[in-house]
Amino acid sequence: MRNNKGQFLTPDDKSISSECEELLGLYVESLKQQKDGTKESTITTRRREVRYWLAFCESNNIDPLAATTDDVKGYIQVNSHLADTTRGSYYRSVQSFYSIVQNDAAEERLKLENGHPCKDRDTINLKEDYNIHENKAEYKLQHDLAGDDIDGVRDGSSDILALKPDQIERLFESVSGKTPEARLRNEIAVRLNWYTGCRSVELSRLDIDQIDWEECKINVRSAKLNPKEHSDLIRRDVYFPEEFRFQLKRWCRRVRHSFSSAVEPNSGNILVTTQSSKMPGPQINNIVKQAAKNAGVQRPLRPADSGPNDEIKEWFVTTHRIRRSAISHWVNDCESLGLHQVRRIAGHARIEQTMDYVEDDDDQIASDYQKAM
Numbered sequence: 336m337r338n339n340k341g342q343f344l345t346p347d348d349k350s351i352s353s354e355c356e357e358l359l360g361l362y363v364e365s366l367k368q369q370k371d372g373t374k375e376s377t378i379t380t381r382r383r384e385v386r387y388w389l390a391f392c393e394s395n396n397i398d399p400l401a402a403t404t405d406d407v408k409g410y411i412q413v414n415s416h417l418a419d420t421t422r423g424s425y426y427r428s429v430q431s432f433y434s435i436v437q438n439d440a441a442e443e444r445l446k447l448e449n450g451h452p453c454k455d456r457d458t459i460n461l462k463e464d465y466n467i468h469e470n471k472a473e474y475k476l477q478h479d480l481a482g483d484d485i486d487g488v489r490d491g492s493s494d495i496l497a498l499k500p501d502q503i504e505r506l507f508e509s510v511s512g513k514t515p516e517a518r519l520r521n522e523i524a525v526r527l528n529w530y531t532g533c534r535s536v537e538l539s540r541l542d543i544d545q546i547d548w549e550e551c552k553i554n555v556r557s558a559k560l561n562p563k564e565h566s567d568l569i570r571r572d573v574y575f576p577e578e579f580r581f582q583l584k585r586w587c588r589r590v591r592h593s594f595s596s597a598v599e600p601n602s603g604n605i606l607v608t609t610q611s612s613k614m615p616g617p618q619i620n621n622i623v624k625q626a627a628k629n630a631g632v633q634r635p636l637r638p639a640d641s642g643p644n645d646e647i648k649e650w651f652v653t654t655h656r657i658r659r660s661a662i663s664h665w666v667n668d669c670e671s672l673g674l675h676q677v678r679r680i681a682g683h684a685r686i687e688q689t690m691d692y693v694e695d696d697d698d699q700i701a702s703d704y705q706k707a708m
Contacts, residue, residue, distance in 0.1 A: 520607075
């Protein structure tokens with residue numbers, strides 16, 4: 336079931352067969368029995384993320400109860416576009432699944448054919464094997480690291496890489512394109528990434544019909560939240576500056592339908608290609624990475640000291656980096672935006688996620704308190 340390069344496939348959605356639904360149910364019940372007192376929120380997370388793992392197994396013709404360490408490594412690799420904390424959580428849920436199954440003595444079906452595939456760091460070490468640091472504090476911001484500072488960050492420092500607005504402006508000025516129309520489309524993509532803080536798949540979904548031109552906002556469907564759990568956030572409004580309205584409207588109403596043979600005027604996705612009515616997230620990510628390279632702010636993060644023939648696994652500037660930078664900017668630099676407002680714009684399920692972006696400033700607390708009172 337892998338692609339023609341032998342790579343693992345990412346499931347099209349998170350739906351699973353009735354057999355895997357039953358297996359998921361057995362796991363959850365056993366988890367509750369073995370880990371009495373586990374928080375309901377933890378159980379909900381495990382249920383959701385083990386479902387992701389089971390969907391991956393089905394997409395790649397893997398028997399979950401016979402999975403090997405290589406299968407789990409493949410799962411980690413196909414999720415390389417996600418944040419460290421998200422990948423870490425996904426992996427912990429896989430570990431939980433196999434630990435619970437291995438220790439279950441009551442249910443006959445819960446038997447592992449090849450043992451626990453990811454029991455401890457001796458089998459898979461997220462930090463050493465994949466440079467995944469799960470405990471990075473977002474409020475420790477380092478906005479302008481020199482190239483030789485990268486190793487310190489990768490070795491476990493709490494500094495987080497984030498771009499400031501002046502660096503983002505350089506990206507806008509550095510987008511490339513084979514034609515003026517393509518360059519305009521690419522600049523629109525980079526600007527929307529920064530202005531809205533959307534994930535790449537959400538940028539791909541942005542629709543002309545969902546633009547409110549008067550309020551300068553776009554309604555978008557979340558790429559991560561479960562509709563049953565977060566019905567109030569499954570669709571959210573994201574915003575763009577008033578001065579961007581003319582450029583965006585020019586693209587949508589005058590240029591877009593002449594640029595692409597696959598679209599109708601004034602409707603459909605904002606970001607398109609010459610042959611397709613929807614630009615996929617990875618292509619938008621490539622546009623951002625190339626603009627960063629042109630601007631001189633792009634550099635490899637993994638491997639740290641790559642040779643001329645080594646494949647770069649992770650780049651400094653990506654759509655996800657721009658998203659995190661935008662949220663950091665809103666939280667720390669924009670006094671008119673409150674945390675709850677940023678949470679809504681970012682599409683975070685919990686305020687704690689937004690709080691991770693707060694930059695502590697003890698010197699400012701006293702004066703801010705006096706103003707507030």
